[in-house]
Amino acid sequence: MRIQPRTITITAYLLLLFLPIYWLVNMSFKTNAEITGHLSFWPHHPTLMNYAHIFFDPVWRGGFIHSLTYVCLNTVISVSLALPAAYAFSRFRFIGDKHLFFWLLSNLMAPPAVFAMPFFNLYYSVGLFDTVWAVALAHCLFNVPLAVWILEGFISGIPREIDETAALDGYSFPRFFVKIFLPLIANGIGVAAFFCFMFSWVEQLLATTLTTIHAKPIVSVMTQVYSAAGMDWGLLSAAGVLTMIPGAIVIWFVRNHIAKGFALGRV
């Protein structure tokens, strides 16, 4: 079999992509003595100590649970609010629709750094500070507009005749929406949920600003390894490896729709 140049290119790209990740995985199986001792391409004395530390320490476990909780809350809130709005934008014209749409998208473009300080004040004053709800709601700032944008693209790909036929067949609107429409845009919902999950999972600035103890996300637990006595590189690497797993699982589920999803349903 002849090897094509394109195969070589993609393989080379993927190899370079995985070199830094491999290095992290490599370090996560080493003791700190081995890490700082000498450079090696694989662990000579593989250890699961770093992973065990994370699994048995309630602070680390809590970090993972808090992060996953606010990410899931945010995904559910964002997608369920965005669905009717995306339907309205896709199917009807109404007063101010275009301006409203751009205003929504403009929130996607707001630098989180701009909002960090006022969010702190806001959630502190409504008593949500240091809860997973604060982070879940704060991430709505960019995830709700994003979900509206993606779903609007997918919904516009479905001919309006379907809505009209269903109405003629005697379906009430809510029944049509749930029984016929939702299954049709299931892919779109999956992709929107994927994106909300992704952006909420990777965001750190707001998540760490809005929490201190009771809802501390995994990323802020990780930053505390820095300030501890010396650097615990092995532990840090193991935690890093673990944070890649939820993402990898989620990608696997949407792998067939991922390309269209990244084009926001607009291809």
Added chain:
Amino acid sequence: MMDKPWNNRAWLFVVPVLVVVLFSSLIPMMTVVNYSVQDTMGQNNFFWNGVAWFQGLLDPTSDIGGRFASALVRNLIFSIVILCLELPLGIAVALCIPKQGWKVGASLVLIALPLLIPWTVVGTIWQIFARQDIGLLGAALNAIGIHYNDTQDPTSAWATIVIMDVWHWTGMIALLSYAGLKAIPDAFYQAARIDGASRWSVFRNIELPKLQKVLVIAVLLRFMESFMIYTEPSVVTGGGPGEATSFLSLDLVKIALGQVDLGNAAAMSIVYYLITLTICYVFFTIMTQLDQRKGV
């Protein structure tokens, strides 16, 4: 596009989104505006300060103005550099993704993986990878005689941040381009084959024009994200050495949360937001026009 019926009751569907987004954006924004026109002597005593903060900020000869201007220039250079690297590379990768079989899914999942890594962890990965003592990249570069130190030397720091960003985000451009490529009907390629078109002219005359729309989305998303970059450089270089990689968000967080200089931070927030908004409005207009042209 044009034949959508008018129905103002559609507003009802939009209200929930409106309420949530208003709560998360308008109230904080008003706080920022509030701080930007007031000054304080401490103890929560605020007084009217007019546009003084803005005057200082927009005057490059003042302390804060100079700082803002240089962060802005740095950030613009950074955004342009990563776009110039990521766009061609992303398109190239998209063209090389296998056409069928299990390899398609596998390639897509692997290409997308860096996008799902929390940004702090992306920073950590590169912080470790770039170290001279325990990192492969740093150690390898120094071993072959290239002076490289990402915490001391500004050039190394910039190179690390740029490579990290390319590593992190090229996948998104590749996936977008791949989606665009898949939407090209086979008939186009067959016609090109009959005409005996070269690979380059297929790319130039068929693929690139069809990619136009996704590429505008790609540029919009990449520009936005790189213009607000905070987490990754803050982990890897902390904005240093000196101010070398101190981009707008890093500087803003330093002023707002580090120095608690509310007036300057608020004024900077507003100007920063307006710049982002203006640039994005241009992209957005281009995008909707492309949408409509396709709709006709």
